[in-house]
Amino acid sequence: MNDEMVYGKNPVVELLKSGKPINKVLFLAEGPGGRNQDIVASLHERNIPYQFVDRQTLDRLTNRERHQGMLAYVAAREYASIEDILALAEERQEDPFILMLDEIEDPHNLGALLRTADAVGAHGVIIPKRRSVALTGTVAKTSAGAVEHVLVARVSNLVQTLKDLQKKGCWVSGAEAGGNAVFEADLTGSRVIIIGSEGKGISRLLRESCDEIVSIPMKGKVSSLNASVAGSIMLYEVLRQRASSSHVARGVKQEG
Secondary structure (H helix, E strand, O other): OOOOEEEOHHHHHHHHHHOOOEEEEEEEOOOOOOOOHHHHHHHHHHOOOEEEEOHHHHHHHOOOOOOOOEEEEEOOOOOEOHHHHHHHHHHOOOOOEEEEEOOOOOHHHHHHHHHHHHHHOOOEEEEEOOOOOOOOHHHHHHOOOHHHOOOEEEEOOHHHHHHHHHHOOOEEEEEEEEEEEHHHOOOOOOEEEEEOEOOOEOOHHHHHHOOEEEEOOOOOOOOOOOHHHHHHHHHHHHHHHHHHHHHHHHHHHHHO
16 A cells, blocks of 8 residues: 555545544545545545545556545645744744745655755745645655655635735745846845746736746746746745845944
C-alpha cells in the first residue's frame, strides 16, 4: 500500500477518527443515495476536499487491490490557518511576510518553495484546496525538512483570502511579466508575494486583486523561469529589503 494513500472503508474511517491530516478523499460514484453519506458529512465538518470518481480510476490508483470504493490521501503534516500565520508574525514582532501559490501542480516546485520560505523567514505559505498539489510525501522530501517548520494554510478561495489579508494591512505583489522590475519595487512592510502556476501564471481574478505586478528582469533568450526559481528570487528580494530597512531604522535610532 502506498504510504500516501489509505484505501478500503474501514481504514479510511479509522483514519478520519484518528484526526490525522488528510489532503483529499475519493469515493466511487454511486449517486446521491450512496452508502457513504455519513463519511461525506464528516468530511464537510472537517472541511476536507472529496471527489466522486469511476471504478476504473480507483482500480488504477490502487493497482486493483480491494479498495471498497474509497481512497484517502494522507497529508505530510497538519495544515495551519491564516490566523496561525498572522499570529506567528505578531509573535516575532514582524510585519507579515506571506507566500501565496496559485495552482502550483508540481510537488517538486512546492517542496523547493517551502524550503526557500523557511530560509528567508516567511511566516507562512497559502495554497488553494483544489487544482493544486497538496502536502504530499514527495513535497515533504523535496522540502528537505522545511515542511515541518513552515506553516501552510490551504484555503477554498484565494481571491477572498487575499482581500481579507489586504484589509489587515498586507500589500500584495504578484510576480508576472509586464510589471515593474522587482529590484526597483518597494517590498518592505506587510507583504504577500504571489507566484502563479507553472503553465498559466497568476489567474485573472487573482491578478486583478493584486496591489502591484512586479517582474524579474530577463536578459537571455528564455522568456520565463521555473516557478520555484522565480519564487525564490522574489522571496530573497523581500528578505534583502527587510534587512536593509532594518539597518536604516537602527541607524536612525542610534543617531537620535
